[in-house]
Amino acid sequence: xxxxxxxxxxxxxxxxxxxxxxxxxxxxxxxxxxxxxxxxxxxxxxxxxxxxxxxxxxxxxxxxxxxxxxxxxxxxxxxxxxxxxxxxxxxxxxxxxxxxxxxxxxxxxxxxxxxxxxxxxxxxxxxxxxxxxxxxxxxxxxxxxxxxxxxxxxxxxxxxxxxxxxxxxxxxxxxxxxxxxxxxxxxxxxxxxxxxxxxx
Amino acid sequence: xxxxxxxxxxxxxxxxxxxxxxxxxxxxxxxxxxxxxxxxxxxxxxxxxxxxxxxxxxxxxxxxxxxxxxxxxxxxxxxxxxxxxxxxxxxxxxxxxxxxxxxxxxxxxxxxxxxxxxxxxxxxxxxxxxxxxxxxxxxxxxxxxxxxxxxxxxxxxxxxxxxxxxxxxxxxxxxx
Numbered sequence: 001x002x003x004x005x006x007x008x009x010x011x012x013x014x015x016x017x018x019x020x021x022x023x024x025x026x027x028x029x030x031x032x033x034x035x036x037x038x039x040x041x042x043x044x045x046x047x048x049x050x051x052x053x054x055x056x057x058x059x060x061x062x063x064x065x066x067x068x069x070x071x072x073x074x075x076x077x078x079x080x081x082x083x084x085x086x087x088x089x090x091x092x093x094x095x096x097x098x099x100x101x102x103x104x105x106x107x108x109x110x111x112x113x114x115x116x117x118x119x120x121x122x123x124x125x126x127x128x129x130x131x132x133x134x135x136x137x138x139x140x141x142x143x144x145x146x147x148x149x150x151x152x153x154x155x156x157x158x159x160x161x162x163x164x165x166x167x168x169x170x171x172x173x174x175x176x177x178x179x180x181x182x183x184x185x186x187x188x189x190x191x192x193x194x195x196x197x198x199x200x
Numbered sequence: 201x202x203x204x205x206x207x208x209x210x211x212x213x214x215x216x217x218x219x220x221x222x223x224x225x226x227x228x229x230x231x232x233x234x235x236x237x238x239x240x241x242x243x244x245x246x247x248x249x250x251x252x253x254x255x256x257x258x259x260x261x262x263x264x265x266x267x268x269x270x271x272x273x274x275x276x277x278x279x280x281x282x283x284x285x286x287x288x289x290x291x292x293x294x295x296x297x298x299x300x301x302x303x304x305x306x307x308x309x310x311x312x313x314x315x316x317x318x319x320x321x322x323x324x325x326x327x328x329x330x331x332x333x334x335x336x337x338x339x340x341x342x343x344x345x346x347x348x349x350x351x352x353x354x355x356x357x358x359x360x361x362x363x364x365x366x367x368x369x370x371x372x373x374x375x376x
Contacts, residue, residue, distance in 0.1 A: 094351070133305060171305065
């Protein structure tokens with residue numbers, strides 16, 4: 001009798017080991033997710049907000065057109081990332097979902113672009129899905145911060161300009177496309193972690 | 201040989217490589233050079249066999265070579281046969297752009313490469329041919345899938361085999 005009890009008590013334990021393994025495995029982030037690019041700045045499973053950092057001198061520059069940039073990942077973006085992550089990963093399967101918001105000097109409107117970002121050679125390349133063609137690049141800059149560049153330097157040192165569309169303005173806007181460009185060839189935009197209010 | 205003649209010979213020898221490079225014909229899509237071509241479909245000649253058409257008419261085709269394309273080219277090893285590989289973005293706008301939720305633009309993939317000679321670039325499923333008048337012809341030789349959107353909201357369309365588009369060199373802003 002005691003031996004049967006022991007046997008009975010053991011059986012669930014033996015059976016539960018694989019179950020426990022499955023549960024633990026399900027709770028653990030997959031290897032790919034754990035190694036996600038810029039995971040310190042754009043943590044998997046958590047919303048985030050980054051906003052442009054400008055010194056007083058930079059804000060005062062008369063040629064400066066961009067007065068604010070914010071990149072926000074809401075709970076909806078986190079859910080989209082989870083959904084994308086569950087699919088088989090190909091070269092252009094996005095890993096990060098976000099919204100880019102931009103303010104220009106003398107313009108009261110906040111302009112935005114939905115971003116879908118893929119990982120490519122140490123950078124996140126973000127495009128706006130309804131206006132394919134333009135893109136921006138995000139790389140890590142310090143702990144949790146981001147450097148946002150649009151265009152870049154070739155091996156020769158020559159800077160090639162590029163753009164990303166705002167407000168889905170690539171077709172049909174009377175004044176032509178509205179784009180965000182890098183303001184100087186040598187200086188990417190620096191974005192630091194910010195409270196979510198800074199992204200609204 | 202007098203000092204003057206030796207000097208002239210030396211000057212000529214120094215000038216020759218430069219002169220040769222100046223005389224080298226300009227190539228289609230030269231390296232490290234951003235470019236933009238914009239155009240539309242060439243209507244088929246009268247009496248030509250009917251080709252399959254996309255569900256919505258193509259209103260504009262753009263060939264863009266900007267930073268993403270030029271940076272991608274630089275990462276490629278030069279082919280052993282001395283050929284030249286280039287990358288370009290084919291961006292297509294259809295007549296229903298933005299209507300009833302339709303995407304505004306479609307494009308080919310980020311990482312396609314075309315093998316080029318001076319006047320022709322070939323992607324195997326389409327070619328770009330430089331014309332004497334400075335325009336280029338984008339000729340479908342198998343057809344090209346273009347897409348947009350993301351996740352379950354993505355959409356694809358196809359430029360069918362046999363379709364030809366004539367494009368004109370334009371300022372970079374025309375490809376925005």
